[in-house]
Amino acid sequence: AQSVAQPEDQVNVAEGNPLTVKCTYSVSGNPYLFWYVQYPNRGLQFLLKYITGDNLVKGSYGFEAEFNKSQTSFHLKKPSALVSDSALYFCAVRDPYNFNKFYFGSGTKLNVKP
Amino acid sequence: DGGITQSPKYLFRKEGQNVTLSCEQNLNHDAMYWYRQDPGQGLRLIYYSQIVNDFQKGDIAEGYSVSREKKESFPLTVTSAQKNPTAFYLCASLPLGTDPYNEQFFGPGTRLTVL
Numbered sequence: 001a002q003s004v005a006q007p008e009d010q011v012n013v014a015e016g017n018p019l020t021v022k023c024t025y026s027v028s029g030n031p032y033l034f035w036y037v038q039y040p041n042r043g044l045q046f047l048l049k050y051i052t053g054d055n056l057v058k059g060s061y062g063f064e065a066e067f068n069k070s071q072t073s074f075h076l077k078k079p080s081a082l083v084s085d086s087a088l089y090f091c092a093v094r095d096p097y098n099f100n101k102f103y104f105g106s107g108t109k110l111n112v113k114p
Numbered sequence: 115d116g117g118i119t120q121s122p123k124y125l126f127r128k129e130g131q132n133v134t135l136s137c138e139q140n141l142n143h144d145a146m147y148w149y150r151q152d153p154g155q156g157l158r159l160i161y162y163s164q165i166v167n168d169f170q171k172g173d174i175a176e177g178y179s180v181s182r183e184k185k186e187s188f189p190l191t192v193t194s195a196q197k198n199p200t201a202f203y204l205c206a207s208l209p210l211g212t213d214p215y216n217e218q219f220f221g222p223g224t225r226l227t228v229l
Contacts, residue, residue: 009154030214032214032215034217034218036220041202041223041225042222042223043118043120043204043220043221043222043223044157044204044206044218044220045220046217046218046219049215049217051215090156090157094214096214099210099214100145100162100164100208100210101159101162102159102218104149104156104157105156106154106155106156107154107156
């Protein structure tokens with residue numbers, strides 16, 4: 001079965017500091033990984049996705065993600081956090097045997113304090 | 115929130131009533147999805163549809179029903195059989211094809227509260 005795990009329910013960081021939101025995956029086959037952001041009472045917005053061969057992926061709003069095959073991780077990063085980055089972040093994996101299905105992590109709430 | 119609209123934004127239901135949540139997309143996407151979001155549980159798949167007049171159950175389909183009569187529309191009915199329907203409901207769409215890197219597009223969501 002395919003799955004992703006987000007081990008932290010919440011991450012707190014001060015504005016201007018680097019941030020990391022963790023995601024690990026379990027996939028039998030090639031991993032197709034995605035990060036989304038959700039602001040309160042809104043839908044999910046796409047941030048970035050892993051393309052095979054690109055271990056460092058750059059996405060929207062200055063976010064990037066680091067893919068590590070040996071650790072089966074796809075952590076979301078940003079060099080300098082903004083208060084406006086405070087939101088709920090979801091990692092997702094696409095089922096490589098049924099492209100129509102996606103599996104989402106439980107979400108990580110990012111709090112950026114001024 | 116892309117080209118997906120969901121209505122209403124907020125919905126209140128009395129116990130024992132069926133309610134229908136609307137989802138419309140103008141992205142010409144083939145696949146459409148309904149997810150349920152509860153605090154701390156991420157998104158759980160209710161139903162999805164790849165083409166008109168066809169749909170498949172997701173992980174938590176009990177107490178829900180859908181239809182796909184038009185490519186643009188994928189309404190979700192929450193029936194009285196759903197014991198705990200209070201949640202945030204998200205509709206999504208996806209262009210089909212052989213590209214595994216296509217991402218889903220999400221609507222703004224409907225918050226359903228049972229009184």
